[in-house]
Amino acid sequence: MTRTAGNEHGNGEDQGMGEGQGTGAGQGTGARPGTGARPGTGHGTEHEYDVVVLGAGPVGENVVDRVRAAGLTAAIVEAELLGGECSYWACMPSKALLRPVLARSDARKVPGLREAVYGPLDALEVFAHRDETVGHWKDDGQVDWLDSIGVRVYRGHGRVAGPRRVVVDGFEGEHHVLTARHAVAVCTGSRAVLPPLPGLSGARPWTSREATSADRVPGRLIVVGGGVVGVEMATAWHALGSHVTMLVRGDRLLPRMEPFVGERVAEALRARGADVLTGTDVEAVVRDGGSGPVTVVLEGGDTVEGDEVLFATGRAPRTESIGLETIGLEPGSWLDVDDSLLVTGTDWLYAVGDVNHRALLTHQGKYQARIAGAAIAARAAGTPLPGAAPWGPHAATADHAAVPQVVFCDPEAAAIGLSLAEAERAGHRVRAVDVEMSSVAGAGLYAHGYRGRARLVVDLDREVLLGATFVGPAVGELLHAATIAVTAEVPVSRLWHAVPSYPTLSEVWLRLLEAYRDGADPA
Numbered sequence: 001m002t003r004t005a006g007n008e009h010g011n012g013e014d015q016g017m018g019e020g021q022g023t024g025a026g027q028g029t030g031a032r033p034g035t036g037a038r039p040g041t042g043h044g045t046e047h048e049y050d051v052v053v054l055g056a057g058p059v060g061e062n063v064v065d066r067v068r069a070a071g072l073t074a075a076i077v078e079a080e081l082l083g084g085e086c087s088y089w090a091c092m093p094s095k096a097l098l099r100p101v102l103a104r105s106d107a108r109k110v111p112g113l114r115e116a117v118y119g120p121l122d123a124l125e126v127f128a129h130r131d132e133t134v135g136h137w138k139d140d141g142q143v144d145w146l147d148s149i150g151v152r153v154y155r156g157h158g159r160v161a162g163p164r165r166v167v168v169d170g171f172e173g174e175h176h177v178l179t180a181r182h183a184v185a186v187c188t189g190s191r192a193v194l195p196p197l198p199g200l201s202g203a204r205p206w207t208s209r210e211a212t213s214a215d216r217v218p219g220r221l222i223v224v225g226g227g228v229v230g231v232e233m234a235t236a237w238h239a240l241g242s243h244v245t246m247l248v249r250g251d252r253l254l255p256r257m258e259p260f261v262g263e264r265v266a267e268a269l270r271a272r273g274a275d276v277l278t279g280t281d282v283e284a285v286v287r288d289g290g291s292g293p294v295t296v297v298l299e300g301g302d303t304v305e306g307d308e309v310l311f312a313t314g315r316a317p318r319t320e321s322i323g324l325e326t327i328g329l330e331p332g333s334w335l336d337v338d339d340s341l342l343v344t345g346t347d348w349l350y351a352v353g354d355v356n357h358r359a360l361l362t363h364q365g366k367y368q369a370r371i372a373g374a375a376i377a378a379r380a381a382g383t384p385l386p387g388a389a390p391w392g393p394h395a396a397t398a399d400h401a402a403v404p405q406v407v408f409c410d411p412e413a414a415a416i417g418l419s420l421a422e423a424e425r426a427g428h429r430v431r432a433v434d435v436e437m438s439s440v441a442g443a444g445l446y447a448h449g450y451r452g453r454a455r456l457v458v459d460l461d462r463e464v465l466l467g468a469t470f471v472g473p474a475v476g477e478l479l480h481a482a483t484i485a486v487t488a489e490v491p492v493s494r495l496w497h498a499v500p501s502y503p504t505l506s507e508v509w510l511r512l513l514e515a516y517r518d519g520a521d522p523a
Helices: 057-070 085-089 093-109 123-133 140-148 206-214 228-240 258-273 360-379 420-425 441-446 475-487 507-518
Strands: 043-053 074-078 152-161 165-170 175-186 190-192 220-224 245-246 276-277 284-288 294-298 304-307 308-311 315-317 349-351 404-407 410-415 432-436 453-459 464-472
Touching: 043 057, 043 152, 057 074, 057 140, 057 175, 057 360, 085 258, 093 228, 123 245, 140 152, 152 175, 175 360, 190 349, 206 228, 220 294, 220 304, 228 245, 228 258, 228 404, 245 304, 258 276, 258 410, 258 453, 258 464, 276 441, 294 308, 304 420, 304 432, 308 420, 349 360, 404 475, 410 441, 420 432, 420 453, 420 464, 432 507, 453 507, 464 475, 475 507
Parallel strands: 043 074, 043 175, 074 152, 175 349, 220 245, 220 308, 245 276
Antiparallel strands: 152 165, 165 175, 190 315, 284 294, 294 304, 404 410, 410 464, 432 453, 453 464
């Protein structure tokens, strides 16, 4: 399978299946290395490159792609599969599981088609499609692509060993010392975190990795967590035949989005037969002998029994064993960076993607990689960064102001920028404009009984959009228009001239602008 930079086959409250762009640069989790590996030869060899990258997920791939395009030499270090978490255990496999789920759900709402799609999904065929999507967990094509752009791949555990110096312990006993003339980029991503609950370590819980790679449908699946991973995997596995029980500590699902989003998603899950319990704390997990049914003990003593339990309760940076202590940084910590992705207090170390904790999403990490690659190349040429100002080519400004995200649940959820509450907390004078998407002709054509809602958050002083949120079938495809409007700060007066085609879901933009003009929410 031939691939290009960041063209991942493969999520992370886990903010979303989209996180975990690197796989650890040596922090292996038992996954086999790709069959296309071309490990370095010799023992105790030393090599010099302009740039050395730790972690060969989509983020690391994009960094080496950008610096190679600028004429710099580069090496990349990885202990697992080239392509990273997103390609094999997150974004891509999760969406492969969800695509037939969402397609069937939409088809059941189309007159003349609904009767043809009743009945269960073919789980084995879904799994086969998922396996093909992730290249059957082999990375030969990605190795070939890195070869084609002249990037040397080192398989093994990589760690920083002082300024501009990386040591790699290879799989076949090789030991390499890599020196970077200009920069080392840490792109090692993040990993799922399991809470320190009694009995959990021996209960064989699922994390996002097991949830996206399992090849058997559990009769009963308990999902702990109401973020993106929890919601997407509850949607997928319920449709594949599991009875799903969600245990959510907070008062709603998807708490980082507008409140109405989590309400709509929970309502839909319950209507399909899933149990969604909010305000619920888990105190212990019991699984005798590590096999058989698993029992989750709740605060107050109530219990929930299942065949598997998925914990989707957060992420931690994969920085615990990459040598940060050799340069005065705390192992296992998130790495603070400026907008060029340069680690605070250094002039050579970059932290790109999940590890800097700015926006744990694959597409955002790849954006950062493009910025970091340009900054590394400019500094290597001895050029002061001319584009370091906000929205310039060397500043990851969107991390602060315009982070888009789609949650592939049923109904879909999509958001960009600030929610109403976030905008108010930031001190903006704003108004939220809401429209029910059933008011759009295209919604009724898309699906009988279409239910959805859209919101714009408008800065009243500048009359530009600070945020937009959509929930409903297929709304993910509406998001990029909103992303452009928020990023470019397009005035509301100019948006009136962006005429949506009839009859499409995009006509909701016209309804939103009309509601803003009229000063009242017709919803």
